[in-house]
Amino acid sequence: MAWAAHAPIRIAGKVTEATGQGLPGVTVQVKGTTTGTVTDGTGVYSIQADETATLVFSSIGFQTMEVAVGGRTAIDVTLVEDTKSLSEVVVVGYGTQRKSDVTGATVTIKGEELVKQPVLTATQALQGKAAGVQIISSGQPGTSPVIRIRGTSTALAGTAALFVVDGVLTDDISNINTADITNIDVLKDASATAIYGARGANGVVIITTKRGTVGKMTVNYSGNAGFRLPTNLVQMANAAEYANYVSTASGTVVSPGTTSTDWYGQILRTGFQQNHGLSVNGGTDKSTYFLSAGYFTDQGIVLNNVYKRFTLRANNDFTFNKFVKAGITASYSNGNNQIANLGSAYNNAYRAAPIIQSKVGNKYGNTSVYQNVGNPILDIDNNDNNEKDNRLLGSAYLELKPVEWLTLRSNMGGDWTNLNSRVYNYQFNNDTTTFINSGGNQRNPDSNLKFENTRTFHWTWDNLITFSKKVNKHAITALVGTTAEEYTQVKFSAYRKNVPATPSLWYIGTGNANTSTNDGTGDKYTRNSYISRLNYNFDDKYLFTATLRIDGSSRFPSQNRWGYFPSVGAGWLISNESFMQNQNVFDVFKLRASWGRVGNDRVPSDSYTVTVQPNLAYPFGGGIATPGSAITQIKDPNLKWETTEELDFGAEFSALNGRLTGEINYYDKKARDLLINVKVPSVTGDADGVVLTNAASIANTGLEVTLNWRGKISNDLSYRVGGNATLNKNNVIGLNGGQPILDGGVGANQQYTTRTDNGQPVGSFYVLQVLGVFQSDEEIANYKNTGGQAIQPTASPGDFRYQDTNGDGRIDDNDRVFVGSYQPKAYFGLNLGLTFKDLDFSVDFYGNVGNQVYNGKRGVRQNVLDNVERTMAYNRWTRSNASQTEPRANSGNLAPSTYFVESGSFARINNATLGYKLPTTWLNKVHVSSARVFVTAQNILTMKKFSGFTAELLSDSPTKQGIELNAYPTTQTYAIGLNVGF
Incomplete structure (x- = not known):
């Protein structure tokens, strides 16, 4: 040419x-x-x-x-x-569609929006960017956020969304470098998720990673480094405030001494984080490649806490001819997590007396001499807890296209993980070799070592046939296929005492063989599925979608093993009608409606199988214990699928030449046959007298609104404004004979704080109602029942006055009331962007309203010598301070009540980034094609009512979520970064 x-x-x-x-x-x-x-x-x-x-x-x-x-x-x-061609392509289950053709509720987030934030997983960077998607994150290194899509739809089965990474199904994406992601597509309603059947009940998150493109090899580097700071810390009483409070509560004078220890200040620090990624991309018309390597380090804000991750990725595609294509996707990650002993350290830092020295030289202040609390620093130093994981995630596909309208594709994927956990506890005594002062009860007379190895392998195999044909105004795409998967887990643990303190000798074999114990467990389940989907488009105006997935799961008995999950959806592209052609407002306007049914089989694999527990001692005549085996639980042999049925109505539009886009969705989602524990007569040795069975229903109804505006002030100055909001109502609509679920125990005095019951959200707080504080003996005497008897005769001035809800004249558990739950009534995100020449600036906001949080820390004070929060010390009731909200100085033995329940609403500046693209004239001199430097800050400011560390609380159980006990403090991150292309 x-x-x-x-x-x-x-x-x-x-x-x-x-x-x-x-x-x-x-x-x-x-x-x-x-x-x-x-x-x-x-x-x-x-x-x-x-x-x-x-x-x-x-x-x-x-x-x-x-x-x-x-x-x-x-x-x-x-x-x-x-805007008129409506050609934007989104990823749906087992394929792609034009956005205009989708009849279900989906949302797409581009990878370049996610990579701006210095976070471990892309899930955390999703926060505030998608309506209907709630992300609950933690500042703890190596911890993945919890994702909730359109509320909580189960009580005891799994609540996690399904992740699909390049066609491979998985439950965790902490192994993926965010810089490798092209886009994330979230499938929200049952019509969109029904194609995943058994796995779709909690929503589906599809992740597509970058692939090679035809052209000369390009090299790209992206990285950032900065530091993390603890924020929103709880202020504890200092020595003088503590001494005054404890002296009043105990009646014994306590001296403030000469030391005032800030225990949280002793165990927290400024942490360093860095994230680096290098990728190579290129190829020919016959083969393309994308190769990347990443390194991530997060030094936590708690002493001895650091997480490191190394990742590799290779994505290759091969075109043999116009009929045959193939490709592989492979990723490897290596994680190393040095975990601080957060449980005891955080609890003890909250309770430890500030009048005790923290540490002098290599000796620790002996807090347990004074009270039954360990030294938080020793809690961390004494424990060496390390987790190492190696993970391979990959797939290979072969695609045949014998004719233009027919595609045959086979895809085999695997997810292999090997996790090694090692916990070593050093030996120390309660003498002056360890402590400044001897005595107390904090000691570990024998060193001990525990090893645990967990190996998992999950494979999937999809075989799909896709027919796609357009004849005149009729466009039809049909998909049929099968998919199979198997999950296997093997876990083994071993424990010994008296293992030497030298790390090179930390092996089970070096300890005392007489103290050795070991254990093993595992899991295995399989699924087999048949899938089909039909998409019909007439004249780019009228859309129809129908799917059916038939799932078989080994987690259910044979008579209930198969589940049938259909869906239908319809759409109307009104903007393509002739009567809309002369208007200048809407570029695109689409109405859609859908209905679908999906399942949930995330229950223990032995839920319906009665097992025998061995090695139980049974005393026969003469008191001699003889080992034997017994059935210790009751199982329901007729367990069946949890099923979620959802109705969705939506409208999508693009207006004013694409400057304004938006979407409105209404959904009504009902989950039925949910698993809960039902009370039964105690038989066959079952201690609890409960059986897990299908006996509950939960409803979520909600409204989602998304609006985005893009504007241009001049050729050099442009801006964007985007926002989304979600309203959701969660309600238990039927226990069907099941017992309400009591959960959320906090301390010895507060055995449960939540109740999951009819007419209430899952995990609702169920506590005594505080009416105020008794100001005098006269008030106590006048608080009487209808019979003229004092309701709280043992109370003293300064104690809480509780509501006698049932009117029986006494205060007990029957007087508890529902006071809200951790599930927000609404959550929202706001995203702003500004570009001026080569400068770019963006800021993101996120928050939720209408939920409650339980301040469990206050409920675990165990005796009068435990420390208190500064607000408790200053605002407490005294004869001269007639408080109606804070009780008198007390030993901490308070009943669960509204005193501990606080607002969980918050709003936060989630991320702010300022970037500058270096001029091309500069870069050409050093043979660089592009370069951008940026500064970024995360969690800049949080506005909240909750007095604790954070209102964002992770929990794997919906029935006890929202209780702050040992929450990792929120962290602020400040970093500088660089993106370079060669």
Whole structure:
């Protein structure tokens, strides 16, 4: 061709959209050749071509543009959004669709939005960016956030959303480098998730990682480094305040001494974090490749706490001819988590007396001499807890296309994990070799070592046939196939005492063999499924979707093993009707409705199988204990699927030439046949007298609203504003003979704080109602029942006055009332962006309202010598301070009540990032195609009512969520980063 007769030149530039924002992932191709490249995260590209060649710029959702080179070495282009073609492609289950054709509720978040935040997993970066998606995160290194999609729909079965990574089903994505992600698609309603059947009840998160593109090899580096700070710390009483409080509560004078120890200040620090990623991308029309390596380090804000992760990825695609394609996706991660002894350390830091020295030299202050509390620093130093995991996640596919309208695809995926946990406890005594003062009860007379190894392997195999044909105005896509999967877990643990303190000798064999114990367990289950889906589009106006998945799960007995999960959806593209052609407001307007049913089989694999517990001692005549075996539990042999049925109505629109986009969804989701414990007569040695069976229903109804605006003030200045809000109502609508679930025990005095019952949200707080504080003996005497008897005769002035709810004249558990739950009534996100020339700025907000949090720390004070929060010391009731909210100085033995229940509402500046793209003229001199430097801050400011560390509390159980006991403090992160392309 003509261009080949000239020497090639290097052309560089930037691709932007109408607002001036750089467009990543735009394909830049030399017309008529296989030479091409892709723009980087800021829209910058570099390519070699003949001076007379033509460049073709293309990206999903934008009109393709051709530009003649004309001898130029710098070409900047602005792509026009293709609002009329509705061509944006989104990922759905086992395939892709145009956004306009989707009849279910889905949302897509681009990878470039996620990578801005210095976080371990992309899930955490999702927070506040998608309506209907609640992310509950923690500042603890190595911890994955909890994701809730459209509320909680189970009580005892699993609540986690399903992750699908490049076609592989998994429950955890902490092994994936966020920089490797192209986009995340969240499937929210049953119509969208029904194709995943048994796994779709809690929503589906589909993650697509980057793949190679045709063109010369490009190299990209992205990294950031900074520090983390503890924030929103609880202020504890100092020595003087503590001495005054304890002296009043105990009646014994306590001296403040000369020391005032801030125990939280002793165990917390400023942590360092860094994240680096390097990728290589390129290929030919026959094969493409994407290779990456990543390194992440998060030094926690707690002493001796650090998490490190190394990742590798290789994504390759091969095109043998126009009929045959194949590819592999493989990732490896190695994690090393040095875990601080948070449980006892946090609890003891809250309770330890500030009048005790923390540490002098290598000796510890002996807090247990004074009270029954260990030294928090020794709690951390004494415990060496390390977890190492190696994980391989990958898949391989073969795709045949014998004719244009038929595709056959087979995909085999595997997820292998090997986790090794080691916990070593040092030996120490309660003498002056360890402590400043001897005595007390904090000691560990024998060192001990525990090893635990957990190996899991999960494979999936999908075989799919896709038929896609368009005839005149009729477009049909049909999918049929089968999928099978198997999960296997093997766990083994061993324990010995008297293992030497030298780390090189930390092996079970070096300890005392007479103290050795070991244990083993495991799990195995299989699923087999048949899937089908039909998509029909008539004239780009009328849409119809139907799916059916038939699932078989080994977790249920044979008579209930198979579940049938159908869905239907319909859509109307009103904007394509003739009567809409002369209006200038809406570019796109679509109405849709759907109904679907999905299942949940996340129950223990032995839930319906009666097992025998061995090695139980049974005393026969003469008191001699003889070992034997017994059935110690009752099982329901007829367990069946938990089933969620959902109705969804939605409207989507794009208006004013794409500047305004939005979506409104209403959903009504009911989960039936949920597993709960039902009380039965105690037989066969069962201690609890309960059986796990299908006997509950939970409803979630809600409204989701998303609005986005993009504007341009001048050629150099553009902006964007986006927001989303979700209203959700959670309600237990039927226990069907089951017993209310009591959970959330806090301390010896507060055996339960939540109750899951009819007419209330799951895990509702169920406590005594505080009416105020008794101010005098006269008030106590006048608080009487209808019979004229004192309701709280043993109370003293300064004690709480509790509501006699049932009117029986006494205060007990029958007087408890429901006072809300941890589940928010609404949550929201706000995202702002500004671009001025080569500067870009973005800020994200997130929050929720209407939920409650239980301040469990206050409920675990065990005696009068335990420390108290500063507000408790200052605001407590005294004869001169007639408080109606804070009781008198007390020993901490308070009943569960509304005193401990606080508002969980909060709003936070989640992330702010300022970036600058270095000028191309500078970069050309050092042969760099693009470079951007940025500074970022996370969790800058949190506005909350809760007096504890954080209102975001992780829990694996919906029936006891929202209780703060040992929560990891919220952390602020400040970092500087660099993105470079070669």
